[in-house]
Amino acid sequence: xxxxxxxxxxxxxxxxxxxxxxxxxxxxxxxxxxxxxxxxxxxxxxxxxxxxxxxxxxxxxxxxxxxxxxxxxxxxxxxxxxxxxxxxxxxxxxxxxxxxxxxxxxxxxxxxxxxxxxxxxxxxxxxxxxxxxxxxxxxxxxxxxxxxxxxxxxxxxxxxxxxxxxxxxxxxxxxxxxxxxxxxxxxxxxxxxxxxxxxxxxxxxxxxxxxxxxxxxxxxxxxxxxxxxxxxxxxxxxxxxxxxxxxxxxxxxxxxxxxxxxxxxxxxxxxxxxxxxxxxxxxxxxxxxxxxxxxxxxxxxxxxxxxxxxxxxxxxxxxxxxxxxxxxxxxxxxxxxxxxxxxxxxxxxxxxxxxxxxxxxxxxxxxxxxxxxxxxxxxxxxxxxxxxxxxxxxxxxxxxxxxxxxxxxxxxxxxxxxxxxxxxxxxxxxxxxxxxxxxxxxxxxxxxxxxxxxxxxxxxxxxxxxxxxxxxxxxxxxxxxxx
Numbered sequence: 001x002x003x004x005x006x007x008x009x010x011x012x013x014x015x016x017x018x019x020x021x022x023x024x025x026x027x028x029x030x031x032x033x034x035x036x037x038x039x040x041x042x043x044x045x046x047x048x049x050x051x052x053x054x055x056x057x058x059x060x061x062x063x064x065x066x067x068x069x070x071x072x073x074x075x076x077x078x079x080x081x082x083x084x085x086x087x088x089x090x091x092x093x094x095x096x097x098x099x100x101x102x103x104x105x106x107x108x109x110x111x112x113x114x115x116x117x118x119x120x121x122x123x124x125x126x127x128x129x130x131x132x133x134x135x136x137x138x139x140x141x142x143x144x145x146x147x148x149x150x151x152x153x154x155x156x157x158x159x160x161x162x163x164x165x166x167x168x169x170x171x172x173x174x175x176x177x178x179x180x181x182x183x184x185x186x187x188x189x190x191x192x193x194x195x196x197x198x199x200x201x202x203x204x205x206x207x208x209x210x211x212x213x214x215x216x217x218x219x220x221x222x223x224x225x226x227x228x229x230x231x232x233x234x235x236x237x238x239x240x241x242x243x244x245x246x247x248x249x250x251x252x253x254x255x256x257x258x259x260x261x262x263x264x265x266x267x268x269x270x271x272x273x274x275x276x277x278x279x280x281x282x283x284x285x286x287x288x289x290x291x292x293x294x295x296x297x298x299x300x301x302x303x304x305x306x307x308x309x310x311x312x313x314x315x316x317x318x319x320x321x322x323x324x325x326x327x328x329x330x331x332x333x334x335x336x337x338x339x340x341x342x343x344x345x346x347x348x349x350x351x352x353x354x355x356x357x358x359x360x361x362x363x364x365x366x367x368x369x370x371x372x373x374x375x376x377x378x379x380x381x382x383x384x385x386x387x388x389x390x391x392x393x394x395x396x397x398x399x400x401x402x403x404x405x406x407x408x409x410x411x412x413x414x415x416x417x418x419x420x421x422x423x424x425x426x427x428x429x430x431x432x433x434x435x436x437x438x439x440x441x442x443x444x445x446x447x448x449x450x451x452x453x454x455x456x457x458x459x460x461x462x463x464x465x466x467x468x469x470x471x472x473x474x475x476x477x478x479x480x481x482x483x
Contacts (some may be wrong), residue, residue, distance in 0.1 A: 163238045
């Protein structure tokens with residue numbers, strides 16, 4: 001098993017003060033209409049961090065009203081792109097000034113490694129905002145070559161009010177993978193963070209106000225998916241909804257959008273992203289990439305085992321930790337249930353497979369061998385530190401196994417053969433292929449799924465365009481010397 005830092009180890013940093021627990025609507029922190037609150041839990045201990053306002057349909061209505069007024073009558077979509085970009089740049093600068101506090105909020109609320117949050121997650125958020133701030137004044141349509149005496153051109157216009165429903169695995173990153181391109185486009189929005197991880201989202205609402213974002217442009221509604229999330233998906237005055245989460249809930253989002261106002265939908269859903277390691281691969285590199293693949297969010301067979309033992313499980317505030325806790329008891333139990341399924345179905349448990357520590361939601365990095373394609377640990381998205389090893393003999397067999405899934409989010413290929421890399425990357429039905437790397441994200445490289453992993457793209461210019469509508473404008477021309 002991997003090493004475990006004892007629970008009585010002193011936390012090396014001061015834990016954050018929880019400053020914001022109310023809904024953020026129209027530039028102000030307010031109680032929910034019902035007055036209800038819910039607990040947000042520290043996954044390190046299972047103890048309550050704070051009680052947070054529980055938003056519901058009435059609160060979503062208020063947030064949408066504020067966002068609609070800000071879009072229809074406010075300055076945000078009417079500013080020049082350069083002016084929106086200037087405010088977004090200031091927003092990024094203010095986030096940079098609060099890196100430690102934001103990283104600490106995601107560590108205590110989501111179990112994410114504090115050191116990784118400081119070095120990667122929060123600085124990446126600021127860079128992402130700056131990327132789209134730079135794009136805000138470069139939104140343009142095209143002049144069309146009409147076939148008769150007409151002058152035609154297209155405009156790209158902001159879609160309107162957007163609803164963002166974000167997951168618990170990357171609470172800061174996903175907040176801005178959705179909101180940053182929408183802001184650049186001139187949209188206003190309602191953001192609903194996952195009920196497990198509301199704290200950093202509320203802080204980002206506060207920082208938006210400090211940056212000079214007009215009231216109503218960003219609204220944050222904390223609450224549960226079946227109430228607040230459902231109200232966003234079915235709201236008649238929201239023009240687009242973006243959701244990252246399970247395929248099951250993604251279906252419900254689409255149904256709600258269809259039966260309400262046929263709002264546009266973007267979905268990033270489940271994934272079962274294979275890593276294909278060919279026989280010419282650097283085994284040590286392959287082992288590192290494979291562990292990165294299953295442990296990223298928290299971050300020959302024997303190198304896997306050796307490296308797995310080096311992954312220290314412990315408090316995300318301890319710099320020795322390489323793997324923090326799972327986000328909550330439900331996810332903790334789900335992962336352990338899948339591990340038991342793997343054992344019952346005949347897979348060989350090579351290492352790990354048990355909870356660690358006396359409190360909190362910590363699980364050993366787990367590796368199964370002798371995994372068959374029909375086993376649940378091979379077909380279902382586990383979303384935890386569980387690796388399933390399967391063998392293949394030919395390139396065609398590898399491609400077939402990689403495509404034998406309802407998902408198509410991403411895949412990795414490890415090989416020194418360029419021909420193999422080209423063939424396999426073009427044959428796997430997935431939205432992103434990483435060759436001799438894994439989780440190689442960049443703000444200019446779009447990311448999204450095929451098949452039941454959803455549609456629509458995060459990152460890159462594609463993400464900006466999903467918040468823009470194309471309008472064609474045509475006017476007659478008379479006595480033109482040319483067409």
